[in-house]
Amino acid sequence: MATHETNSAHEHTHDALQECIEECLNCHAVCTLSLQHCLATGGDHTEINLVGVLLDCAEMCQTSANFMLRGSPFHVITCGACAELCRACEEACRGMSGDEQLAHCADVCGSCADSCDRMAAMGDESGP
Amino acid sequence: MATHETNSAHEHTHDALQECIEECLNCHAVCTLSLQHCLATGGDHTEINLVGVLLDCAEMCQTSANFMLRGSPFHVITCGACAELCRACEEACRGMSGDEQLAHCADVCGSCADSCDRMAAMGDESGP
Amino acid sequence: MATHETNSAHEHTHDALQECIEECLNCHAVCTLSLQHCLATGGDHTEINLVGVLLDCAEMCQTSANFMLRGSPFHVITCGACAELCRACEEACRGMSGDEQLAHCADVCGSCADSCDRMAAMGDESGP
Amino acid sequence: MATHETNSAHEHTHDALQECIEECLNCHAVCTLSLQHCLATGGDHTEINLVGVLLDCAEMCQTSANFMLRGSPFHVITCGACAELCRACEEACRGMSGDEQLAHCADVCGSCADSCDRMAAMGDESGP
Numbered sequence: 001m002a003t004h005e006t007n008s009a010h011e012h013t014h015d016a017l018q019e020c021i022e023e024c025l026n027c028h029a030v031c032t033l034s035l036q037h038c039l040a041t042g043g044d045h046t047e048i049n050l051v052g053v054l055l056d057c058a059e060m061c062q063t064s065a066n067f068m069l070r071g072s073p074f075h076v077i078t079c080g081a082c083a084e085l086c087r088a089c090e091e092a093c094r095g096m097s098g099d100e101q102l103a104h105c106a107d108v109c110g111s112c113a114d115s116c117d118r119m120a121a122m123g124d125e126s127g128p
Numbered sequence: 129m130a131t132h133e134t135n136s137a138h139e140h141t142h143d144a145l146q147e148c149i150e151e152c153l154n155c156h157a158v159c160t161l162s163l164q165h166c167l168a169t170g171g172d173h174t175e176i177n178l179v180g181v182l183l184d185c186a187e188m189c190q191t192s193a194n195f196m197l198r199g200s201p202f203h204v205i206t207c208g209a210c211a212e213l214c215r216a217c218e219e220a221c222r223g224m225s226g227d228e229q230l231a232h233c234a235d236v237c238g239s240c241a242d243s244c245d246r247m248a249a250m251g252d253e254s255g256p
Numbered sequence: 257m258a259t260h261e262t263n264s265a266h267e268h269t270h271d272a273l274q275e276c277i278e279e280c281l282n283c284h285a286v287c288t289l290s291l292q293h294c295l296a297t298g299g300d301h302t303e304i305n306l307v308g309v310l311l312d313c314a315e316m317c318q319t320s321a322n323f324m325l326r327g328s329p330f331h332v333i334t335c336g337a338c339a340e341l342c343r344a345c346e347e348a349c350r351g352m353s354g355d356e357q358l359a360h361c362a363d364v365c366g367s368c369a370d371s372c373d374r375m376a377a378m379g380d381e382s383g384p
Numbered sequence: 385m386a387t388h389e390t391n392s393a394h395e396h397t398h399d400a401l402q403e404c405i406e407e408c409l410n411c412h413a414v415c416t417l418s419l420q421h422c423l424a425t426g427g428d429h430t431e432i433n434l435v436g437v438l439l440d441c442a443e444m445c446q447t448s449a450n451f452m453l454r455g456s457p458f459h460v461i462t463c464g465a466c467a468e469l470c471r472a473c474e475e476a477c478r479g480m481s482g483d484e485q486l487a488h489c490a491d492v493c494g495s496c497a498d499s500c501d502r503m504a505a506m507g508d509e510s511g512p
Contacts, residue, residue, distance in 0.1 A: 021285075025281060025285070029277075029281070029321075029325055032322060032325040032326055033325055035326065036325070036326050036327045036432075039430070039432040039435055039436065040327075040432055042430070042431075042432075046423070046426070046430035046435075047426075048420075048423040048424055048426075051423055051430075051435075052198060052199075052200055052423065053200075053202070055198060055200075055439075056195060056198070056200050056202050059191055059194060059195075060191065060206070062318070063187055063188065063191045065285075066187060066288060067184060067187075069285055069288040069289055069292070070180060070183060070184070070288055070291065070292050071180075071292045071296075072180055072181075072183075072184050074181070074184050074212070074213060074216060077209050077212050077213065078188070078209060080209070081205050081206060081208070081209040084202070084205050085202060085205065088202060149413075153409060153413070157405075157409070157449075157453055160450060160453040160454055161453055163454065164304075164453070164454050164455045167302070167304040167307055167308065168304055168455075170302070170303075170304075174295070174298070174302035174307075175298075176292075176295040176296055176298075179295055179302075179307075180295065183311075190446070193413075194416060197413055197416040197417055197420070198416055198419065198420050199420045199424075308454060308455075308456055309456075309458070311454060311456075312451060312454070312456050312458050315447055315450060315451075316447065316462070319443055319444065319447045322443060323440060323443075326436060326439060326440070327436075328436055328437075328439075328440050330437070330440050330468070330469060330472060333465050333468050333469065334444070334465060336465070337461050337462060337464070337465040340458070340461050341458060341461065344458060
């Protein structure tokens with residue numbers, strides 16, 4: 001029935017939203033810990049392109065999570081931007097081969113990008 | 129000469145960036161003051177769609193300004209998102225006719241949206 | 257032995273830090289969800305003293321968590337400020353009797369205040 | 385007359401608040417620009433104690449400005465914490481002698497610390 005389908009769709013959306021909030025909060029925390037790791041390690045770990053994108057990704061994840069926590073209908077916009085930042089950060093972290101913390105950070109960023117992409121795609125279907 | 133043109137182009141971009149930073153910082157401040165005004169006024173000024181979009185616009189302007197202040201190549205992504213939020217906030221503020229603070233806020237949001245749109249368009253030409 | 261004691265002390269500090277990060281991140285999220293709840297409920301739930309302190313507490317918790325995630329020696333300062341905001345928010349939420357979300361928020365704020373107080377007290381002993 | 389004096393006192397407080405908001409917003413911007421400068425310069429400019437305190441000071445100034453823009457009675461708490469962070473950042477910047485950007489940053493931090501100290505002291509007199 002239409003009602004049942006609507007309810008299922010709503011629950012699905014709610015679960016996806018909850019998951020995406022957790023992904024963004026986790027990605028924000030892991031990027032900030034990775035920033036500390038890079039500054040403490042020194043050398044090419046403090047290269048501006050790496051430190052810069054860790055700061056960018058952490059801040060955009062925080063903003064994206066805040067929009068979803070506030071229940072903002074505009075979270076599809078911030079999730080779309082967040083997915084792009086997470087992909088860029090994932091790539092920069094993968095570029096530093098042999099670093100466990102950054103390899104973990106890349107995985108978390110990739111997973112968060114997937115989740116944000118799904119939220120942004122839902123927005124394209126239904127409008128903000 | 130090519131060098132001269134390149135310098136002019138660079139200065140133009142630098143001026144546009146500086147202007148956009150100021151627009152975003154100003155829009156963040158005006159939206160936050162408007163939020164205080166709405167909560168102090170009460171009644172339909174505390175309607176979730178209005179208070180919510182003021183919070184959203186203020187936060188996205190702050191994030192967008194921070195990306196530009198850090199010199200992040202990804203500011204084109206955040207400026208694109210910021211332009212959309214500013215348009216939404218402008219519209220919500222215009223909807224409360226007869227309120228001077230919100231009329232001013234709408235003007236500031238509209239101007240910031242224009243500036244952010246220009247920055248986002250520059251990014252589309254040159255890549256992040 | 258001194259070494260063993262130092263290690264134990266360090267582990268204890270590390271555990272307390274980890275716990276405090278989680279308390280602050282959780283308190284930030286719950287205050288932001290409570291804000292959404294208050295704006296959606298309307299009426300005296302949108303009173304400026306309640307909405308304002310929810311915004312204040314959420315932002316200070318976010319800042320405090322970020323200092324600890326970055327490993328900043330100045331987290332004792334932000335934890336001290338955060339504890340005061342959490343106590344104020346706890347009190348404001350308890351003032352709205354009969355609201356389950358705000359009762360939960362008050363509990364979370366109280367627990368976060370205790371954790372932040374412990375971190376701030378550690379700082380007083382050892383210096384930043 | 386009492387009324388006149390009260391009005392003068394209120395105007396004085398309002399001016400001091402306005403000035404402190406501008407100091408905090410400016411200090412946030414200058415610290416973030418200095419961060420970009422340090423990461424671009426490399427070498428001992430990327431030392432964790434310097435980069436870390438620039439991030440700390442920028443974030444606390446942003447939070448402090450937001451509290452005042454929202455008209456929060458708890459801005460005395462955040463101004464107190466902000467003054468301490470500004471002093472620490474001023475000292476770290478002064479430690480890098482011969483760097484014009486950091487010498488400017490130190491001046492801005494010192495001025496912001498003075499302004500925040502005055503706001504925090506007002507709070508001690510009147511209560512939050």
